[in-house]
Amino acid sequence: MSTTPDAAPLDDLHARVLDWYADHARDLPWRAPDRTPWGVLVSEVMLQQTPVARVLPRWLEWLDRWPTPSDLAAAAPGEAVRAWDRLGYPRRALRLHAAAVAIRDEHGGQVPAEHAQLLALPGVGAYTAAAVASFAFGQRHAVVDTNVRRVHARAVTGAAEPATALTAAEQRLAVALLPAEAPTAARWAVAVMELGALVCTARSPRCGDCPLLERCAWVLAGRPAHDGPARRGQAWAGTDRQVRGKLLAVLRAAADPVSATELAACWPEDRQRARCLDGLVADGLVEPLDDGRYCLPRT
DNA sequence: CACTCGTGGAT
DNA sequence: TATCCAAGAGT
Known part of the structure; x- marks a missing residue:
């Protein structure tokens, strides 16, 4: 029996992730054959x-x-x-x-x-x-989302978290990791994303279930903590986003146009409410009517 | 490039 | 209970 040398590192990486995906992919409707x-x-x-x-x-x-x-x-x-x-x-x-x-x-x-x-x-x-x-079309592209960036950062680069914003180096790495054949590259893309979503998660990665555990650069490095700047949490209470959400919720629920008086009920500060309503109109999410009422855009 | 833009379940 | 954060895009 011939002693086949270890598969090239890239082939090994592909095989581990693709085999894992074959067994663990979620059955999502947008992945169904009739999609x-x-x-x-x-x-x-x-x-x-x-x-x-x-x-x-x-x-x-x-x-x-x-x-x-x-x-x-x-x-x-x-x-x-x-x-x-x-x-x-x-x-x-x-x-x-x-x-x-x-x-x-x-x-x-x-x-x-x-x-x-x-x-x-x-x-x-x-x-x-x-x-x-x-x-959808089975083409060969580097599909780089937050899940993929996290998997690459850990398994390949050895960092706990990817950089704040997508870097050119990350993009280059994603391209370099692509399998040569388009159908395989397409499966690789969705498989890496799935691994990041189910196993290599942001909060508490389930390394015990990971097909890359034995060759994960981050694990092999002793799981060093994230050294970059901590990502600042998004404020919510009292922000324009909250007000916009409340205003739009009223309009979504209403079958008929809503008066300014009715909209005033969802946020007490006139200044901020007016600014947010104007913003929604500017965004095209709300349509002001000639009679002073508001509704969702009809055209 | 830093910032804005919703929402709600998980921890 | 407060924080985290989930397959980004547009400016």
Whole structure:
């Protein structure tokens, strides 16, 4: 029997993660065989800064109600905001609606497969463009989200946490780690992300369940603590974000336009409430009517 | 590049 | 109970 030398380190890395994914991948609807590129795009936008558990029911509703980009494009943008419910960051709903309009008008109603065309869609940045090109179309792209950055930082670089912002070095590393063949690269992309989401988590990583434990640079280095600056927590109480959320919640729940008096009930400080309402109007999330009332955008 | 932009479950 | 933080994008 020939003594095959150890697989090259990169092949070993790929095999460990891909084998783990084959056994532990979650059964999510946007990964199902019958998924569409539109379904993948909707899932990626909904999942921006939002947990899977909260996205699931909204994704099912959206795809049932608007199964194609043209279906959503035909609806009023305010209906997208309303159906967004409490996923948070409601501008994403507006941008997804705008993306649907662009897909209908500029791409024949089909989600484009090219990374550059995806990137040009509203609400689609570097991550989402790569994710859709990879997950929906099986292309070879470096898909770099917070999960991937964390896995790379620990398993490869040996750091407890990635830098505050995505660096050129991280991007280069992600490209260097990509398997050569597109189908494998696509599975690798989703597999690394899944590993970061389920095992190599931010708070308390489950290293005992990790396929990379024996070769994790961070573990081998003795799990050094994070040395960079601590990420500053996001304030919430009393912020404009809280006020905007309250104002929009009232408008989402209302079947008819709402008066300024009714909106005043959700926040006592006139100055801040007015500023936030103006901001929502400027963002296109709220439409002011001639009679002084407000509603979700109808056009 | 630092900052803004929601929400609610987990710890 | 307070803090953390979850598949980012746009400015």
